[in-house]
Amino acid sequence: MDGIIEIITKFAAQEPAIFALIIGLIGAAVISGVVNVGAMLVIWGERKVLSDFCNRFGPNRVGGRWGILQLGADAIKLFTKEDIIPGDADKGVYVWAPIVASMATMLVAAAIPFGALHIGGRNIPLVVANMDISAFYVEAALSLMAIAVFMAGYSSNNKYSILGAFRGIARMIAYEVPMGVCVISVAVMAHSLNLVEIVESQTVWYAFAQPLGFAIFVIALITDLGRIPFDQSEAEEEIISGYNTEYSGIRWGLLYFQEYNNALLGSILLVLLFLGGWHGPIIPIPILDIISPLIWLFMKVVIVLWFFIWVRSSLFRLRIDQVTDFGWKWMLPLSLLNLGWAVLIGSYFA
Amino acid sequence: MTTASEVLSSIQSAFPGAVIDSRVESDLRLWATIDSKKILDVCKHLSSKHSFDHYSGSAGVDWIARNEMEVVEIMASHGTHKVVAMLKVKTPRENPSVKSLTGLYWNASWYEREIWEMLGINFEGHPELYPLLLSDGLIGAWPWRKDFKGYPDLTTGERAVEITTPDGYTEYRFPPTPAEVEAGTVVVERPKYPTFQEREEMAITSDSEMIMHLGPQHAMVPGPFLLDVLVEGERVKKAFLDLGYIHKGIEKIMENRSWLQGITYTDRMCYVAALSNNECYCGAIENILGLEVPQRAQYIRVIVEELSRIQSHLIGTGEFLTLIAGVGFAPWQYMIMDREKIISLIESVTGARLTHSFVRFGGVRNDLPEGFAEQCKKVLPYMKSRTEEFIELFAQDPIYHARMENIGSISPETGKRMGCSGPVLRATGVAYDMRKEDPILVYPDLDFKVITGTRGDSADRIDVRLREILESIHIIEQCLDRIPSGPIKPEAKVPKKLPAGEAYYRVEDPRGEMGMYVISDGGANPYRVKVRGPFYATFQTLTPLLEGTYIADAVAIAGSMDGCPSESDR
Numbered sequence: 005m006d007g008i009i010e011i012i013t014k015f016a017a018q019e020p021a022i023f024a025l026i027i028g029l030i031g032a033a034v035i036s037g038v039v040n041v042g043a044m045l046v047i048w049g050e051r052k053v054l055s056d057f058c059n060r061f062g063p064n065r066v067g068g069r070w071g072i073l074q075l076g077a078d079a080i081k082l083f084t085k086e087d088i089i090p091g092d093a094d095k096g097v098y099v100w101a102p103i104v105a106s107m108a109t110m111l112v113a114a115a116i117p118f119g120a121l122h123i124g125g126r127n128i129p130l131v132v133a134n135m136d137i138s139a140f141y142v143e144a145a146l147s148l149m150a151i152a153v154f155m156a157g158y159s160s161n162n163k164y165s166i167l168g169a170f171r172g173i174a175r176m177i178a179y180e181v182p183m184g185v186c187v188i189s190v191a192v193m194a195h196s197l198n199l200v201e202i203v204e205s206q207t208v209w210y211a212f213a214q215p216l217g218f219a220i221f222v223i224a225l226i227t228d229l230g231r232i233p234f235d236q237s238e239a240e241e242e243i244i245s246g247y248n249t250e251y252s253g254i255r256w257g258l259l260y261f262q263e264y265n266n267a268l269l270g271s272i273l274l275v276l277l278f279l280g281g282w283h284g285p286i287i288p289i290p291i292l293d294i295i296s297p298l299i300w301l302f303m304k305v306v307i308v309l310w311f312f313i314w315v316r317s318s319l320f321r322l323r324i325d326q327v328t329d330f331g332w333k334w335m336l337p338l339s340l341l342n343l344g345w346a347v348l349i350g351s352y353f354a
Numbered sequence: 355m356t357t358a359s360e361v362l363s364s365i366q367s368a369f370p371g372a373v374i375d376s377r378v379e380s381d382l383r384l385w386a387t388i389d390s391k392k393i394l395d396v397c398k399h400l401s402s403k404h405s406f407d408h409y410s411g412s413a414g415v416d417w418i419a420r421n422e423m424e425v426v427e428i429m430a431s432h433g434t435h436k437v438v439a440m441l442k443v444k445t446p447r448e449n450p451s452v453k454s455l456t457g458l459y460w461n462a463s464w465y466e467r468e469i470w471e472m473l474g475i476n477f478e479g480h481p482e483l484y485p486l487l488l489s490d491g492l493i494g495a496w497p498w499r500k501d502f503k504g505y506p507d508l509t510t511g512e513r514a515v516e517i518t519t520p521d522g523y524t525e526y527r528f529p530p531t532p533a534e535v536e537a538g539t540v541v542v543e544r545p546k547y548p549t550f551q552e553r554e555e556m557a558i559t560s561d562s563e564m565i566m567h568l569g570p571q572h573a574m575v576p577g578p579f580l581l582d583v584l585v586e587g588e589r590v591k592k593a594f595l596d597l598g599y600i601h602k603g604i605e606k607i608m609e610n611r612s613w614l615q616g617i618t619y620t621d622r623m624c625y626v627a628a629l630s631n632n633e634c635y636c637g638a639i640e641n642i643l644g645l646e647v648p649q650r651a652q653y654i655r656v657i658v659e660e661l662s663r664i665q666s667h668l669i670g671t672g673e674f675l676t677l678i679a680g681v682g683f684a685p686w687q688y689m690i691m692d693r694e695k696i697i698s699l700i701e702s703v704t705g706a707r708l709t710h711s712f713v714r715f716g717g718v719r720n721d722l723p724e725g726f727a728e729q730c731k732k733v734l735p736y737m738k739s740r741t742e743e744f745i746e747l748f749a750q751d752p753i754y755h756a757r758m759e760n761i762g763s764i765s766p767e768t769g770k771r772m773g774c775s776g777p778v779l780r781a782t783g784v785a786y787d788m789r790k791e792d793p794i795l796v797y798p799d800l801d802f803k804v805i806t807g808t809r810g811d812s813a814d815r816i817d818v819r820l821r822e823i824l825e826s827i828h829i830i831e832q833c834l835d836r837i838p839s840g841p842i843k844p845e846a847k848v849p850k851k852l853p854a855g856e857a858y859y860r861v862e863d864p865r866g867e868m869g870m871y872v873i874s875d876g877g878a879n880p881y882r883v884k885v886r887g888p889f890y891a892t893f894q895t896l897t898p899l900l901e902g903t904y905i906a907d908a909v910a911i912a913g914s915m916d917g918c919p920s921e922s923d924r
Contacts, residue, residue: 058687163566167588167905232680233753241573241677242909317684320675320753323906324588 031132035113043264044075049306050264050313057317085253090161093250097159101152102251102258108148109265115141116272117200119298120282127282127297129200137197142273143180143187146228149266150176153230153237156259157247168246171324172237175227178331179234182339183224186217189339189346190277199273203281211278213349217342218278220335225270227327230263231312233319234327271308272301279304356435358384361404368399374444382792383858387442394453396441397427401458405434407770408786409459410860411891413871413884414469416447418500423450423475426871428858428886432770432786440858440871445475454480461773464894472498484547487598487923498606550596557584557592566905570599574677574909577919579893583900583908590908593900595893601923608883613639613715613852616880621709623885624921626669629655629662629700630863631921632713635883637794638872641857645716645844652795653837654703654718657730658710659861660826660833661700664737666864667777667819667826668693670916671744674816677913678757678906685747692740695733702726716844727834734827741823748816758813762899762911769810772895776866776888777818778915782810788862799836802829812914819916851878863888865916889915890922 016023048063052070055062067073089098115138117131135141150172157169191197193213194205211218227234238246248259275281284300286293322330358378365386366373372392377385388396400406410428417424427441443452454477455462466477467486474496477483485493496502548556554565563586570578578599584592604623608616620631633655640647647655672689679686697707702723704710712719748754764774769782779786785804789797805821807814854876860869866888875881892915900908 054682057684058682059684059691060687163564167566170587232682235680236906239906240680242906244573316680316682320679320683320751320757321906322753323757323904325904326756 028132032110032114035118035132036110038118039109039113039265039268040261042268043261044079046264046268046309047261048072048075049309053310053313054317057314079257082254082257087253087255090250092161094159094161097155098250099255101156101159102255102262104155105149105152105259105262106265108145108152109262109269111145111148112142112266112269115145115199116269117203117276117281118272119301122286122294122297127204129203130298131200134198134200138199139187139191139197139202139277140184142199142269143184146266146270146273147176147180149228149262152259152262153247156251157237160247160250162250164243164245164249165247167243168237168239168249171239172230172247174324174328175230175234175236175331178328179224179227179335182220182331182335183228185336185339185343186221186224187277189214189217189343192343192346193350195350199276203276203283206280206283209278209280209283214342214346216338217346220339220342221274221278224335225274226312226315227331229267229270229312231267232316233322235321236324236327239321267309267312268305271305271312274308275301275304279308356404356437357381358437358439361400361437361439362386364404365396365399368403369396372396379857382436382438384437384439385442385856386439387444390443390445390452393427393441393443394455394458397429397455397458400429400439404437405431406439407434408432409455409462409773410438410867410869411884411886412455412462412465412469413882413886414473414475414498415873415882415884416473416498416500418447421447423447423473425452425469425475426884427455428869428871430791432784433791436791438792438858438860449476450474451476451478453478456480459773460771461891461894464890472496474499484550484553485598487601489598490549497603550594554582554584554594557594560586562586563591565594568908568912574912575919576673576913576917579917579919579922581896581908581912583905585905588904588906590900590903590905593897593908595897597893597919598923600920604924605883605885608880610879612850612878613880616883617713618709618711621711622920623887623924624863624865624889624918625708626666626918627662627864627868627921628708628710629659629704629712630861630868632711633659634859634861634863634868634870634885635872636713636715637861638857638859638870639715639852639874641859642852642855642872642874643715643848645848647716647795648841648844649796649838650721650840651717651842653833654722654842655713656795656797656800657722657830657833657837658700658703658712658718660829661696663826663864664823665693665696665700667823667916668696670864671816671819674913674916677909678754685744688740689744692737696737699726699729699733702729714843715848717842721842722837730830730834734831738824738827741820741827745817745820748813748820755813757906757910758816758914759811760809761812761903761907762914764810764895764899766810769895772898773891774866774895775891776863777805777815777822778866778892778895780805781807781814781818783808786867788860788867792860794859794861796833800829800832812910815914815916851876865889865918865921866892885924887921887924889918893917893922 052062063071063074065071066077089095114133115135117129120127120129153172154169157165190202190210193210194202196202230237248256251259282297282301284296287296358381361384362376362378369392372389373386374389375387379385406429408430410430412428413426415424415426422444425443428438430438445452452475454466456466457479464486466480467483469475470477470483471485471488471493563584566583566585568581568583569575570580580596582594583590604619608619616635617632620635621628623631668689672686675683675686701707703726704712764782766782766784769779769784775786783806785806787804790804802825805818805825807818852874854874856873858869858871860867868888869886871884873881896912896915899911903911
């Protein structure tokens with residue numbers, strides 16, 4: 005064991021660039037596994053929970069009565085479907101849109117801490133790229149999805165798609181700004197833009213320290229994820245399926261999957277910024293005490309996701325002009341107000 | 355109160371010699387044959403002097419034996435009086451042509467278009483005499499004329515031939531002569547008009563506008579119809595409606611079926627309101643026969659029809675909610691679940707969930723089952739509390755208000771002028787309900803309110819529907835208390851052949867005024883059945899309502915009409 009570590013340290017000292025590359029690749033493999041499996045569980049969870057809300061069964065055939073293998077079956081179906089590219093589509097952009105979408109989510113995943121391990125009295129965060137400005141970076145990378153949406157909508161050469169793409173962009177511009185201001189407010193209070201430090205600085209959850217900012221961030225996040233009541237870019241009763249109308253097979257699958265990847269990552273970001281991240285009482289049982297931060301984070305994320313599904317089953321969809329109105333006329337001033345509050349409180353307690 | 359004979363004498367004194375023939379059936383029904391030159395003046399007189407402001411529809415009849423055609427204009431009033439006037443205009447079978455009423459009644463447009471495409475009667479002064487239900491290739495065949503041989507030819511088994519006309523259209527010739535088939539170059543006399551697509555393209559004025567299809571296959575449409583919107587960005591500038599995708603020709607089919615078989619066809623016109631369609635057809639025939647319906651049968655009819663109204667309103671509202679909230683919206687599923695309870699009640703009486711064929715001439719098919727009243731007393735209070743909950747739910751939702759209020763508003767005057775009926779008209783504040791207007795069945799004995807709204811917007815339409823459910827529950831409870839025992843069918847057997855005669859009968863369908871005009875020539879089949887569907891009338895108002903709205907609003911407006919293309923296409 006010691007010998008292996010010695011070889012690795014020696015190699016790292018000799019070839020720092022190659023070492024960093026290898027570590028990065030391993031990290032990338034791990035996070036893409038974690039995020040994608042997580043997103044699959046989110047899809048399954050949404051289908052089951054939404055069915056419960058609507059008094060239906062949801063998936064209950066493939067993989068036992070809980071339908072746990074339904075997603076595997078769906079994925080196989082999507083992979084084996086015929087790949088159709090519309091004749092008049094802008095082929096290059098059309099093909100790249102789902103890839104850009106996946107790339108955007110993976111960029112987010114790289115900087116997000118997926119929890120921590122409690123070893124020797126301190127928390128060791130599980131994060132691939134622990135950068136100084138990770139909160140800012142994550143926020144920026146989340147909005148890259150809008151570019152993928154526009155690429156998909158524009159290149160499809162379809163009336164519904166282009167309208168969906170327009171709506172997606174209008175919505176993103178209206179809500180990224182207040183969302184960013186909320187992140188800044190949190191950073192002001194935490195005196196850091198690093199997500200790990202933001203979590204560690206939360207002796208009081210920021211949801212309680214700045215409730216207004218929390219509310220704005222939740223609304224903006226739902227908008228960013230394109231979920232009801234803000235799913236205008238896909239509103240199927242108006243524009244069929246919006247930006248992904250022309251997509252089919254695995255290309256559609258990728259776009260669809262990224263929405264749930266984003267839902268998962270967005271929920272984690274919300275928990276990290278406002279709900280105390282992995283903070284929680286350490287469970288005094290051997291082994292469980294090591295992963296107890298992970299358990300707390302997981303539980304909080306599940307509650308957040310459940311809340312999103314609850315919202316979906318009980319709210320109406322807003323019109324796109326109402327969405328942008330609300331974003332610019334209410335969300336932005338209120339988020340600036342919240343920033344002032346954060347500066348006041350932050351400087352008072354600092 | 356104005357009566358039919360007063361209206362008749364008023365016409366006769368104002369226009370001496372205009373009334374060729376007349377029949378006062380009752381205080382509420384006037385039949386008159388009017389000189390075709392005077393029809394427009396008579397209608398003007400009626401609408402201004404006797405407030406005949408409700409143009410109910412018109413029917414075309416082909417009297418092949420008399421070598422003439424007839425257009426029957428059906429007119430009524432919005433609450434001022436209860437007289438329904440049926441004014442007939444005769445025109446020769448060769449080049450039939452009558453005056454159009456579109457200048458006087460806005461909603462005459464569709465009825466006249468339908469008569470033109472089906473019977474070939476030209477309407478002088480109609481601004482847009484284009485096909486409505488039929489496809490372009492069928493224009494010129496005049497399929498509802500009595501000498502139409504069908505497709506394929508019913509007598510010879512010949513099929514129509516496809517012919518390409520000199521101007522590049524594909525035509526079907528019915529029936530082709532052997533010489534024509536041989537030559538293949540027939541000059542078809544085809545009326546000149548721009549096609550649907552050409553009319554759309556004519557409306558585009560700039561590059562930033564585009565035509566967007568909402569239908570015929572779309573998550574928005576309750577059945578296949580084509581709603582095209584001309585949009586600039588998110589704004590709808592103009593809307594185009596094309597129907598006839600599920601035109602079944604039920605009115606023509608019924609001419610070839612026995613009187614009794616016709617009942618099953620009325621089921622299929624609108625399967626969520628099959629019972630009121632049954633009622634309408636049977637009621638008209640009872641009028642021709644002069645049959646008295648036994649009291650118990652009347653009560654049973656009212657009970658099942660009100661149950662049917664409840665389930666129709668539930669699915670109409672529920673489906674509409676998915677349009678503005680997505681399919682994951684939970685209250686939709688709750689409505690469907692509750693509807694299931696009502697459907698089960700109807701099923702226990704009629705034996706079918708949707709297409710009942712339950713009403714019979716002069717009665718009903720079978721009596722209420724054992725324990726029906728107890729079952730109702732369990733379900734109805736539950737239904738009542740649930741409906742109140744739904745009303746509360748929407749009243750409190752700010753997003754619902756933002757989306758629905760002042761969307762697609764219709765003023766009372768516009769509603770009347772456009773010939774709306776049912777919840778759509780009542781939402782504007784006009785208390786117009788056939789159950790009050792036409793004293794049919796036991797409705798005059800029952801206590802119920804006509805629910806009205808105030809703004810006439812989408813939110814009001816939904817609200818009126820939900821509150822009507824409460825009224826229907828109230829009606830059913832009264833019926834269950836009062837229902838007498840006794841026979842459910844007339845004593846004498848209903849004859850296979852009906853005496854010659856005609857009748858117009860109106861019922862309050864869940865969607866509004868449903869009328870049927872039935873003519874018997876003394877044979878075993880109806881000579882003509884004209885259905886005045888409620889959604890057909892409401893449908894017509896959709897295109898002007900959509901102008902200037904957003905795409906999302908267009909969906910909210912179209913959905914709140916509680917559409918049933920199956921009925922409007924027939």
